[in-house]
Amino acid sequence: MSTQVLTYLFVGASFALYIGIAIWSRAGSTKDFYVAGGGVHPLVNGMATAADWMSAASFISMAGIISFIGRDGSVYLLGWTGGYVLLALLLAPYLRKFGRFTVPDFIGERYYSQAARIVAVVCLIFVSFTYVAGQMRGVGIVFSRFLEVDVNTGVIIGMAVVFMYAVLGGMKGITYTQVAQYCVLIFAYMVPAIFISIMITGNPIPQLGFGAEVTDGSGLSVLQKLDGVLLDLGFSAYTAGSKSTIDVFAITAALMFGTAGLPHVLVRFFTVPKVSDARLSAGYALVFIAILYTTAPAVASFARLNLVDTVHNTAYDEAPEWFGNWENTGLIAWHDKNDDGVMQYGAGAALSPAKPIFDVDGTRGSHGERLLNNKSTESANEVYIDRDIMVLANPEIAGLPGWVIALVAAGGVAAALSTAAGLLLVISSAISHDLLKQTLLPRITEKQELLYARLAAAVAVCIAGLFGIYPPAFVAQVVAFAFGLAAASLFPALLLGIFSKRANKEGAISGMLAGLVSTFAYIAYFKFVAPELNSAEYWLWGISPEGIGAIGMLLNFVIAMTISHLTAKPPATVQALVDNIRIPGGAKAAENH
Amino acid sequence: MDTEEKSNQLEHETALNNQTLYWQANLKLLAKLLVVWFAVSFGCGIILVDWLDQFTIAGFKLGFWFAQQGAIYVFVALIFVYARQMKILDRQFDVGDDDSNQEPQS
Numbered sequence: 001m002s003t004q005v006l007t008y009l010f011v012g013a014s015f016a017l018y019i020g021i022a023i024w025s026r027a028g029s030t031k032d033f034y035v036a037g038g039g040v041h042p043l044v045n046g047m048a049t050a051a052d053w054m055s056a057a058s059f060i061s062m063a064g065i066i067s068f069i070g071r072d073g074s075v076y077l078l079g080w081t082g083g084y085v086l087l088a089l090l091l092a093p094y095l096r097k098f099g100r101f102t103v104p105d106f107i108g109e110r111y112y113s114q115a116a117r118i119v120a121v122v123c124l125i126f127v128s129f130t131y132v133a134g135q136m137r138g139v140g141i142v143f144s145r146f147l148e149v150d151v152n153t154g155v156i157i158g159m160a161v162v163f164m165y166a167v168l169g170g171m172k173g174i175t176y177t178q179v180a181q182y183c184v185l186i187f188a189y190m191v192p193a194i195f196i197s198i199m200i201t202g203n204p205i206p207q208l209g210f211g212a213e214v215t216d217g218s219g220l221s222v223l224q225k226l227d228g229v230l231l232d233l234g235f236s237a238y239t240a241g242s243k244s245t246i247d248v249f250a251i252t253a254a255l256m257f258g259t260a261g262l263p264h265v266l267v268r269f270f271t272v273p274k275v276s277d278a279r280l281s282a283g284y285a286l287v288f289i290a291i292l293y294t295t296a297p298a299v300a301s302f303a304r305l306n307l308v309d310t311v312h313n314t315a316y317d318e319a320p321e322w323f324g325n326w327e328n329t330g331l332i333a334w335h336d337k338n339d340d341g342v343m344q345y346g347a348g349a350a351l352s353p354a355k356p357i358f359d360v361d362g363t364r365g366s367h368g369e370r371l372l373n374n375k376s377t378e379s380a381n382e383v384y385i386d387r388d389i390m391v392l393a394n395p396e397i398a399g400l401p402g403w404v405i406a407l408v409a410a411g412g413v414a415a416a417l418s419t420a421a422g423l424l425l426v427i428s429s430a431i432s433h434d435l436l437k438q439t440l441l442p443r444i445t446e447k448q449e450l451l452y453a454r455l456a457a458a459v460a461v462c463i464a465g466l467f468g469i470y471p472p473a474f475v476a477q478v479v480a481f482a483f484g485l486a487a488a489s490l491f492p493a494l495l496l497g498i499f500s501k502r503a504n505k506e507g508a509i510s511g512m513l514a515g516l517v518s519t520f521a522y523i524a525y526f527k528f529v530a531p532e533l534n535s536a537e538y539w540l541w542g543i544s545p546e547g548i549g550a551i552g553m554l555l556n557f558v559i560a561m562t563i564s565h566l567t568a569k570p571p572a573t574v575q576a577l578v579d580n581i582r583i584p585g586g587a588k589a590a591e592n593h
Numbered sequence: 594m595d596t597e598e599k600s601n602q603l604e605h606e607t608a609l610n611n612q613t614l615y616w617q618a619n620l621k622l623l624a625k626l627l628v629v630w631f632a633v634s635f636g637c638g639i640i641l642v643d644w645l646d647q648f649t650i651a652g653f654k655l656g657f658w659f660a661q662q663g664a665i666y667v668f669v670a671l672i673f674v675y676a677r678q679m680k681i682l683d684r685q686f687d688v689g690d691d692d693s694n695q696e697p698q699s
Binding site for chain 1: 612615616619623626627630634635638639640642643646650651652653654657658660661662664665666668669671672673675676679680683687688689690
């Protein structure tokens, strides 16, 4: 069977599985829809959380980015796992004890204020929508390469599938599909990683192969060889960093605290039966996540080594088949600057502007390559490679069989869909529960609320799909900033709500607004208003827009505490509520109120 | 104040005191674990990474290993240690959520 047929088969079978689960686990009540009935086993919830968390960015892009930036890529590895420690130790158990449906629910109740609830809803929708747009783009990429359909068709198919299980099944449907999606995605990630680790080092465990000797008889370890090869080509060493320490520190902090403040992750811990289950479940979630996150840097180094080996100084005519396949999707390009028919790969941008602009008539050059309208750069590098393809192309680069390639396609789709569904659910519950039931239409019955929840989910799916089909130029740039915004707005309000009895509504609202606005303004200034100034010399204390959420968070804490101390104490009932969430005993199942 | 009321109040105060002690024990545990969390990630993985790189472990420069592997393993361990220690504290202060001392469901 051809790879193409296998891919259709694998992706189609996984879709059938997800829809089957959706029909089996239909939500019958708002409690089913918002928190899966509240009786999810901690291990199951851990697995669902891992799939919820690991998005197209983790599956497709992360290893690719690390592959190209080496040690600086640690910010993602540390940030996106370290946040779980904060989540498990500082937030999840207490929010579970609180026992309601949504994150704005907690903020509204703890800060005895509808205004605080609405501010939280705004932060939540902002964070979740920037994030979901990136997922739909991920689905599009996978479809366009592996199923050779139009990106738009791919997005619509993805939307239809998410629509089925998110709208029908709510949190209950999502939980069980996410478990299936985790299995698909982790299998799809590990199989090629293990193959490649064996090929390069002879060690089947990628985490160990990462540090092992290369089996080419040179006696060098993977990282030593990679450092050497890259230095020869004019890059900096793989194991050396080029970002400043303070910037790495700030970006890691923004990603960590942002992770702990992401509503679609927090809400997963509302679904387990008990407080102690919430603690344990966060541990399981991190185990499942760590399997991928400790493999990713190994894959990154293997992929880079493989890439240099196969591409550099290879005649275009003799380039392996995958090179042409990816060139056809526009994610690889070759510009024969010295007209020798051989691809030279090295440091520096190959093209100007950096992204390839292919000749509209599809004209081919003398060696069969797609012709470009870009200008040449000074650099000797002739090859443009999009970072996103490293994981997707890895099985082809390593010459693995067709079924592995098909598996990776199904895994990429699973990663993108599982996260999209989780995000769409928190958006819809924030609208139907916090905005309608708790604020605008308090008289609606549970049945009506459930209907509104489904409608909100349906609308959110459509908007997300539009983002996928017409990606606004800013989307790709802002996805990483969702974390900074979550860190600067929601995390401090949640933490103070649990650990300080003195924090009151005035403090929380002004803190959230200050954090959100300052972080947003800094990012908008450097990314959209004055992008030409976006370099270290103009940044505040050398902190890039990616890391500014850490400063926004500190600002939020300082303002929230100062204003809380200058204004009246929270009422006694709220102080009693804080006392109550601090002990695990007597946690009631999440309920309506 | 009759004796029954007095003993009720006493019970209430003991419960509050018990809760406060439980909370302090929790904060102490949190502080210890978060120091480790900070040390392996921001410490070894970022601030000290260049200095640690002079040592090698299993084919890795040590700082690089912490940044891309080691810290993650420690994170996992931290959460399980926390879950276990808290279970012990829950039992010690009798504030846990085991079915035996669950408040009656409303």
